[in-house]
Amino acid sequence: MTRPETRWSTGSLVNTSLKRTPLYDAHVKAGARMVPFGGWEMPVQYAGIVEEHRAVRAAVGCFDVSHMGEFEVEGRDAPAALQRLTTNDVAALEVGQVQYSLLCYPDGGIVDDLTVYRLASDRYMLTVNASNIDKDWRWVTEHGGGAQWRNVSDATGLVAVQGPKAEALVGRLADADVTRIAYYHVTEARVAGTRALISRTGYTGEDGFEIYAPAADTPRLWSALLEAGRGDGAVPIGLGARDTLRLEMRYALYGNDIDATTNPLEAGLGWIVKPAKGDFIGRDAIEKVRGTGPARKLIGLEMADRSIARHGYRVMKDDRETGVVTSGSYGPSVDRSIALAYVASAHAPIGTELGVEIRGQIRPARVVKTPFHPSRVKK
Amino acid sequence: MANVPGDLKYTREHEWAKREGDRVRVGITHFAQEQLGDVVFVELPKVGAKVTAHQAFGVVESVKAVSDLFAPISGEVLEINAELPQKPETVNKDPYGKGWMIVVKPSNAGELDQLLTSQQYEEFVAQGAH
Numbered sequence: 001m002t003r004p005e006t007r008w009s010t011g012s013l014v015n016t017s018l019k020r021t022p023l024y025d026a027h028v029k030a031g032a033r034m035v036p037f038g039g040w041e042m043p044v045q046y047a048g049i050v051e052e053h054r055a056v057r058a059a060v061g062c063f064d065v066s067h068m069g070e071f072e073v074e075g076r077d078a079p080a081a082l083q084r085l086t087t088n089d090v091a092a093l094e095v096g097q098v099q100y101s102l103l104c105y106p107d108g109g110i111v112d113d114l115t116v117y118r119l120a121s122d123r124y125m126l127t128v129n130a131s132n133i134d135k136d137w138r139w140v141t142e143h144g145g146g147a148q149w150r151n152v153s154d155a156t157g158l159v160a161v162q163g164p165k166a167e168a169l170v171g172r173l174a175d176a177d178v179t180r181i182a183y184y185h186v187t188e189a190r191v192a193g194t195r196a197l198i199s200r201t202g203y204t205g206e207d208g209f210e211i212y213a214p215a216a217d218t219p220r221l222w223s224a225l226l227e228a229g230r231g232d233g234a235v236p237i238g239l240g241a242r243d244t245l246r247l248e249m250r251y252a253l254y255g256n257d258i259d260a261t262t263n264p265l266e267a268g269l270g271w272i273v274k275p276a277k278g279d280f281i282g283r284d285a286i287e288k289v290r291g292t293g294p295a296r297k298l299i300g301l302e303m304a305d306r307s308i309a310r311h312g313y314r315v316m317k318d319d320r321e322t323g324v325v326t327s328g329s330y331g332p333s334v335d336r337s338i339a340l341a342y343v344a345s346a347h348a349p350i351g352t353e354l355g356v357e358i359r360g361q362i363r364p365a366r367v368v369k370t371p372f373h374p375s376r377v378k379k
Numbered sequence: 380m381a382n383v384p385g386d387l388k389y390t391r392e393h394e395w396a397k398r399e400g401d402r403v404r405v406g407i408t409h410f411a412q413e414q415l416g417d418v419v420f421v422e423l424p425k426v427g428a429k430v431t432a433h434q435a436f437g438v439v440e441s442v443k444a445v446s447d448l449f450a451p452i453s454g455e456v457l458e459i460n461a462e463l464p465q466k467p468e469t470v471n472k473d474p475y476g477k478g479w480m481i482v483v484k485p486s487n488a489g490e491l492d493q494l495l496t497s498q499q500y501e502e503f504v505a506q507g508a509h
Contacts, residue, residue, distance in 0.1 A: 049442045050417040050468075240416070240442055306420045306464065308440050329442055330419035337420070359422075359438065
């Protein structure tokens, strides 16, 4: 029983160049299985991926996402810099509001997906993917000239609290009324005595928050959340369940579903591209695609059997290749094998019968509506 | 950790083999299922297929990994565990019992003697092999 064919390999645990979050010791103490992920040594699971996934859907789970990067930008030139760098319309952001957005290359390929926070009238924060921090930092400082940028990634811890009981749990520890924080909004408050930003955002499809805190205070915040949530069934959640939860919601994962070779429209992210706001990097290329319609589309697949369609597997239509799987797993809440794949636009309509080549054999699959599991975010 | 029954033989790829008269039952070890995590898919050969010692006879998938199943001995597949494709989690719950994978009619029963004893397998695992 060997041949792990996986990016979660446990083989390189001795790689000392991996970075650690402020919660590394807490994970090891809790018996988490640590794996390399995007240059970080992260917990892939504690009790088990399926059990953790179910805990988030049924109660509440806490995720260490401190590996993600945070950049602050401020000053008079900040709005213009962000308008040039990102695809969404920063002018539409109120103070205390959060926006999902993209950084694109001039050819429309995606540098990263990110959230943009407007913290004050001329102060913003960008949260970027862990594996892209260095690349993004070079990109924003090179192309966002004029504004004052600060990379606060190392100084910032980030804990996601997700699930139907997240609001009650965070509410007990916060000195603000968290029921008043709307979806994709953020409030400054103290949580378990720690100065924090409470953001009603997440990557699971459940209601919940992402809590930013100073790195040094993050271990205290983490243990306070797990302690206060014990009666609610709060448990720590690893990257494994984070991946199955987001997959069921069809949320894109950079490096899997989107990257420098994919454009926002084929990825189904046209809703965060706002050409009417004026010029931005990648606008012309993306608008050209909009004119013709994308040649391929990212779609949801459901396998007929329980075989797993994994990243890189070929998607077939009547024995001819039509695309490629970008993410795939067993979805614990849908109890089915599901996947995301790019396929030729002609084969993208819901109900289209396709096949996925798995170990030389073509297994039947069908294009289905996404999300695979209904979203319960608090809109 | 030691969940290594004394009456079974083992491979270095973490399969177990159990002699049942002139047949041999095959599965994966407790250590293997623990390393894999939640098993979500099992692909087994057809009854009547030939398997060869140290070669892949099937596949087991967890949420995060695909792994080959290696035959402890050569022979013909007499039975497969037809429940596993629908209930792959059985491999995690009961790896030495209801989570068995195939029953083989050995073509050379002597191959069984070349496998690891429970004690040897325990030492092998303790040395951090995977």
